[in-house]
Amino acid sequence: MTLPSAPPNLPGPPPRRLSFLTVPLLIGVIYNAISLLTLPFSAGSINELLAQFATRAGMTPVQLSPQQLAATLWLSFLLTAAIVLLLYFTRRAVLEGRAWGRGASIVIAVLSLLIVPVGTLLGMVMLIGAFDRDVQRYASR
Template sequence: MKPQKLSWVTTPLLILFIFQLLGLLVLPFLAPLMNTILGAAATDPTSGITDDQLGLLKIFTGATLWVSFIIAAAWAAFTFLTYRAAGQGRGWARVAAIVIAILSLLNFPIGTILGVLILIGAFDPEVQRFISR
């Protein structure tokens, strides 16, 4: 039988996963925005940016967006797998949920609230017994 406070772990994990998916959906729209900003900077005579510098800026911006996308997708997958494993009572899910919660504490204000809820649920004795079975 699942403990009552298990939902204090699984529900915030699911909410964090949904927020991460929304962030992944927004990420592709940043490339055209950055190109617009860089284009405006290139046409401004007071900026002092040369064509070579602009090309390097576009390359590094594109690479940074791709790396950010890969890391965010991996983190979203990790959060979803932790959500499912916690619901199934797998032992590693409690430790993973605690790691996600601690890192979520830095994401003020919503991530902080969700991280605190996960920590409260993860340290509940009934949840600990359920997950360590």
């Protein structure tokens, strides 16, 4: 009995540091998917949060109307769903060895450096993996 070989479209065995890209992307997909699932339950807390910000800033509190609240939640839903899809397809492209996946991973890593402290750590790990020579060779299609 022989071992199954890799599909013919892959550029060879995956390098050791490819997981430096794929694991943080998977963490991002899971985190944002959980955030997407909890979004419908945050409707009541948005006006409370706005009121707290206004009192701390010494301004008059602002309350969103039900239409504004619904628009805010739908916009948040669409943006979070787009982020989940971007992370998922980027991870898939990196695993397949596509160059655009590595490029998108670099952009995602640089942007995640701004999310202190966990995003900064994940972004640094992703940048180390993205600039590894073996990963660069693997993702050259």
